[in-house]
Amino acid sequence: MQGSSRLVLAHFWAAFATFAVAIPLGAWQMLVRSPLHQWIAPELYYRAVTAHGTTFAYVFPTLIAMGFGYAVCAVSLGRPMRGLSLAWISFALVIVGAAMALATVAAGKANVLYTFYPPLLGSPYYYLGILVAVVGTWVWIGLMVWHVRRWKIDHPVLPIPLAMFATAVGALLWGWTSLGVGAEIAFLILPNAFGWTSTIDPGLARVLFSWTLHAIVYFWLIPAYIAFYVLLPQAADGRLYSDKMGRIAFLLLLIFSMPIGLHHLFVDPQIGAGFKFLHTVFTGMVVVPTLLTIFTICASLEIAGRLRGGRGPFGWIAALPWDRPFVLASGFSMVMLGLGGASGIINMSYVLNSTVHNTQWVTGHFHLIYGGAVVIMYFAIAYELWPRLTGRPLAAPKLVRLQLWTWSVGMLLVTLPWHLVGVMGQPRRMAYYDFSNPALASQGVWVTVSAIGGFVLVFSAALFIGVLLASHRGPTAAISPLKFSLAVNPPRRLPKSLNSFGIWAALVLALTLANYGYPLAQFAFLGKSAVPAFPVSQNDRR
Amino acid sequence: MTDVDQPRPRDPRFAIWIGVTAGLFVLALVVGFIWLPLAQRGADGLDLWSAICRAVGLPSGNARVSAPVAGQPASQVAWTTETRRRLAQGDASAGAAIAQACNNCHGVVGISADAIIPNLAGQSAAAIYKQLDDYKSGKRDPAVMGVYVSPLSDQNLLDLAAHYGLLPNPTGDTLSTQSSTSTVARRLIDVGAPLRGIAPCASCHGPAGVTPGAPGLRGQQRAYLELQMQLFKDGTRRNDISEQMRSVARQLTSEEIAMLAAHYSSIPDTGGR
Known part of the structure; x- marks a missing residue:
């Protein structure tokens, strides 16, 4: 892989190591608050939730996006990456930051959940760790953008390869959106955690966090979308239906996934209702690139199915090579994306949101989208890359299929009951529920089902790690190099709007100012909203 | 498709997309900041400027506010940052000296011997301060406590609160x-x-x-x-x-x-x- 194999492999293994720890934690949390287990001390529960959330929000997907970005950069631009030492420094920063944050959590000094909403306050080393990891990713952003620029200077009229175009979109998106949480930590939380300020403004902190909170999900999603566009059509023996549609979808994600974060603050009193409506409208726009993607990918699969002899309105679906891990994973991913997307549209509605706000419904929604639709594509990417990285074929194809099946079934078992009990009124972020209460008893059976689903996921995760480990040991073989799907009409030249970022980045800036300018600026003159922080670490509590 | 493949000096798509986005923004502004606040229940007689201020989240001069509530607040104590700051300035040792007058009823260690008289040991300092202040201002029936509290200064109350807050709660x-x-x-x-x-x-x-x-x-x-x-x-x-x-x-x-x-x-x- 143009000399980047070790770098890519390091990122993926680091990511999967954190994954292997955080998945059993998640299953344990579901077990201890289900009717199958006695209540435990809430402190322990929140400590585990913080570790699980911190890993899956800031560490695991970040490492995957970075590693996959390096792989795409080397393969799609067709030349070795430059600045490898910088890439290793960035990797080290992410690892050191993550280790610092997670060690603080493990010590019980930062039971603040991964959203760490002030005035809850944990140890400063937790926030510092996250900040170091985020700064590490900025080096990666710089490398991705620099490689695209350099390639464009050398090839002024050629289209940037779609995979690299999309990776650059992901990098730019993350760069801009990570500023919110970065500013929150650097200017509000750390000064308070170190004792330099006596109060903290929870409203301002929540607005800054919302700046990051929604777009970060699209940052997680982009590697999965890239895989849909550039790996799936080829894996199914077909071609990409439209290269340009892909570019439009990624640009729309860049433009619309950032200035919409206030939809996480629908019940927050510090935001005027007008701004909540404004963000709802733009949240609606973010559905568009997903619908474009579903259309394009289904069309590409239909091409593949018909090339393989499928006939009739649905015969092409049966003709697809479902035994191939990539196709199978993508099929599951589409199902979960459809279900999770539908619940997401309910969340973004100002009115419907009030019925599901802060219930298990929300937890079900983001686990289905991210833990289901996105993470299963991370598996597919790993299975696709592994032979190219190790020079050995993937071990045990049957186990690979079993792994993908169990992950999907497990995730549906976990999340569908959560949606249901959420509608029944079960609040999220609770350490225990009293199922002996007749009013809650009917939820017990569903909570039990989802706890069982959690252990199906643990089994699947173990299988996944096992297959990857075993694939390092097999005999070496000649492996075809990684290639990206061809479009039906590969673009020879592209208009500037589909082959550059400058003006779009300016539009993102303008939209951010328009949608976030006043909600942030109001704190300068509203005043009187800062409060003393509330330390939650075990030893600070009276 | 062929026209797209020709390089052009200027790309009209920028103008179209930016125009559509700006149009969407303006539409959302009109609906969210003018139409919806005017259409909401309780908006009768609201003028345009007040409607916009309401959507922005700003209280405005002529917005319809419910009539001022007759009577007095339930307490003179408000949980502001300033109150919290003053609570932190309570001096427990000074409070212990003042508490000599309280010990007869509330017990030397803040545990009373009479079931009708509350224990104070380990109680939250904020709660003790508020009750003392309420007795002093008459917000809570001062029949018994008033005579003890009225000569005390605000700092005395803070000191007492700090003192009882620090006494160990035997439970x-x-x-x-x-x-x-x-x-x-x-x-x-x-x-x-x-x-x-x-x-x-x-x-x-x-x-x-x-x-x-x-x-x-x-x-x-x-x-x-x-x-x-x-x-x-x-x-x-x-x-x-x-x-x-x-x-x-x-x-x-x-x-x-x-x-x-x-x-x-x-x-x-x-x-x-």
Whole structure:
């Protein structure tokens, strides 16, 4: 892989190591608050939730996006990456930051959940760790953008390869959106955690966090979308239906996934209702690139199915090579994306949101989208890359299929009951529920089902790690190099709007100012909203 | 497709996309900041500027505000940052000296010998300060306490609060589930009674009767707790800001009040009472 194999492999293994720890934690949390287990001390529960959330929000997907970005950069631009030492420094920063944050959590000094909403306050080393990891990713952003620029200077009229175009979109998106949480930590939380300020403004902190909170999900999603566009059509023996549609979808994600974060603050009193409506409208726009993607990918699969002899309105679906891990994973991913997307549209509605706000419904929604639709594509990417990285074929194809099946079934078992009990009124972020209460008893059976689903996921995760480990040991073989799907009409030249970022980045800036300018600026003159922080670490509590 | 493949000096798509985005923005502004606030219930007579201010989240001059509430606030104490700051300035040793006058009734270590007189040891300093101030301002019936509190300065009250807040609560701070008592009390504490509009006691006072931000209840004198809930219930005592205790107590039966008082006074058993 143009000399980047070790770098890519390091990122993926680091990511999967954190994954292997955080998945059993998640299953344990579901077990201890289900009717199958006695209540435990809430402190322990929140400590585990913080570790699980911190890993899956800031560490695991970040490492995957970075590693996959390096792989795409080397393969799609067709030349070795430059600045490898910088890439290793960035990797080290992410690892050191993550280790610092997670060690603080493990010590019980930062039971603040991964959203760490002030005035809850944990140890400063937790926030510092996250900040170091985020700064590490900025080096990666710089490398991705620099490689695209350099390639464009050398090839002024050629289209940037779609995979690299999309990776650059992901990098730019993350760069801009990570500023919110970065500013929150650097200017509000750390000064308070170190004792330099006596109060903290929870409203301002929540607005800054919302700046990051929604777009970060699209940052997680982009590697999965890239895989849909550039790996799936080829894996199914077909071609990409439209290269340009892909570019439009990624640009729309860049433009619309950032200035919409206030939809996480629908019940927050510090935001005027007008701004909540404004963000709802733009949240609606973010559905568009997903619908474009579903259309394009289904069309590409239909091409593949018909090339393989499928006939009739649905015969092409049966003709697809479902035994191939990539196709199978993508099929599951589409199902979960459809279900999770539908619940997401309910969340973004100002009115419907009030019925599901802060219930298990929300937890079900983001686990289905991210833990289901996105993470299963991370598996597919790993299975696709592994032979190219190790020079050995993937071990045990049957186990690979079993792994993908169990992950999907497990995730549906976990999340569908959560949606249901959420509608029944079960609040999220609770350490225990009293199922002996007749009013809650009917939820017990569903909570039990989802706890069982959690252990199906643990089994699947173990299988996944096992297959990857075993694939390092097999005999070496000649492996075809990684290639990206061809479009039906590969673009020879592209208009500037589909082959550059400058003006779009300016539009993102303008939209951010328009949608976030006043909600942030109001704190300068509203005043009187800062409060003393509330330390939650075990030893600070009276 | 062929026209797209020709390089052009200027790309009209930028103008189209940016125009559509800007149009969407303007449309959302008109709907969200003008039309919706004017169409909402309670917007009769609202002018355009006030409608916009309302959507932005700013209170405005001629927005219709409900008529000023007659009467006085339930307490002179407000939980502002300034109050919290002053609470932190209480001097416990100075408070111990002042407390000489309190010891006769509330006990030398803040544990009273009479079930109708509350224990103060380990009570939250904020709660003690508020009650003292309410006695002083007459917001809580000063029949007994008024004579002791009226000569004290605000700093004296802060010192007393700091003193009693630091005295060890003999019941400790550990979570115990052994105590209970009636399932009725346990249910009211954990779940409340939604059909009667009773929020769970635990949502403010914590599952074990101790939590930051609310008066501690565990180990409190049984007769005192019962009397106070009755006073809230019949509206005699009215110094609860926002009427939260009156709203809850009004819905409780006398039997439930007795069970709750028994529950809180006996968790966990201190052995001495």
